[in-house]
Amino acid sequence: MSPNDIQTAEGPAVVLMVDECTELFDTATERSEAFERAVADVLALFAPIETIEEDFV
Amino acid sequence: MITTETMKIPFAITTVLGGVGVEVMLMPAEREVPEDWDDVRFTTARHTDGSPCASLCKCVVTEDRTMIRRGETVVIGEWTWFAGDASVLTGYRRTGPSETEAALEVRLEDLADDFAGEKILHDLTREDLERAVADAKRAGAERNTAQRTVTWWVEINMVLTDTLRLLFAAAVAGWAVTVVLGVTLVWWLIA
Numbered sequence: 692m693s694p695n696d697i698q699t700a701e702g703p704a705v706v707l708m709v710d711e712c713t714e715l716f717d718t719a720t721e722r723s724e725a726f727e728r729a730v731a732d733v734l735a736l737f738a739p740i741e742t743i744e745e746d747f748v
Numbered sequence: 749m750i751t752t753e754t755m756k757i758p759f760a761i762t763t764v765l766g767g768v769g770v771e772v773m774l775m776p777a778e779r780e781v782p783e784d785w786d787d788v789r790f791t792t793a794r795h796t797d798g799s800p801c802a803s804l805c806k807c808v809v810t811e812d813r814t815m816i817r818r819g820e821t822v823v824i825g826e827w828t829w830f831a832g833d834a835s836v837l838t839g840y841r842r843t844g845p846s847e848t849e850a851a852l853e854v855r856l857e858d859l860a861d862d863f864a865g866e867k868i869l870h871d872l873t874r875e876d877l878e879r880a881v882a883d884a885k886r887a888g889a890e891r892n893t894a895q896r897t898v899t900w901w902v903e904i905n906m907v908l909t910d911t912l913r914l915l916f917a918a919a920v921a922g923w924a925v926t927v928v929l930g931v932t933l934v935w936w937l938i939a
Contacts, residue, residue, distance in 0.1 A: 695791070697789075699787065701787060702786075702787065703787070704787040704788070704789050705781050705785055705787065705788045705789065706789050706790075706791050706815075707777035707778060707779065707781065707788065707789070707790045707791070707835060708777065708778045708791055708792075709775045709776065709777050709778070709790050709791070709792045709836075709837045710775070710792050710793050710800060710801065714776075714778070714779075715776035715777055715778070715779070715780060715835060715836070716776060722761065722776075725774060725776070725834060725836055726761045726763075726772075726774045728834070729772060729774040729832075729836065729838040730763070730765070730772050732830075732832065732838060733765075733770060733772045733838065733840045734765070734768060734770075736840075737768050737770065737846065
């Protein structure tokens with residue numbers, strides 16, 4: 692366990708610090724791919740808005 | 749093609765999707781954790797508007813840091829943060845209307861104008877109908893008056909006709925009686 696991990700009633704929990712971390716991705720490609728997946732997840736949330744347009748046109 | 753910016757917050761990747769009206773930010777964790785681990789939590793310092801408390805800022809104390817469990821979505825201010833299966837925290841906020849929303853707003857304004865036009869037309873049509881109903885009522889009243897007058901004249905004519913018929917019959921009868929009496933008188937004188 693990392694020093695940041697905590698013990699909960701259900702058991703140990705892994706705690707990830709995210710505020711100042713730059714070491715997760717080994718390469719710029721991995722970093723870019725992860726970001727593209729994140730963008731795709733966000734765009735999926737707004738997909739219904741795009742379908743509304745088809746209904747109105 | 750997604751372009752990334754890292755100027756404002758060095759440890760985050762961010763971009764503004766103008767067409768969708770959304771700014772997306774990805775913040776990597778300090779280490780990678782297998783996706784099948786049950787209880788994973790992300791701890792992060794967030795301003796009240798949801799933006800990250802960057803390394804030069806440090807205004808958010810440790811006790812006020814936000815804990816987000818994997819699979820959880822948290823809304824802080826104008827930012828929505830969610831922790832996916834990967835060891836990254838993803839946030840987004842609206843920066844304005846998307847192209848679709850902007851088009852819908854324009855369409856909404858057009859529909860509002862159309863509706864206002866239809867309302868004016870509806871009001872004019874209603875005024876025409878009300879005027880026509882008033883005219884029809886007036887014409888009906890005039891027709892009823894004329895009908896009453898005609899009915900009165902017809903009744904008067906019928907009474908006059910009956911009276912004339914009675915007078916004629918009486919005259920004929922009187923004339924016949926006179927003739928019979930005259931003949932009888934002549935016959936009696938001769939006899």
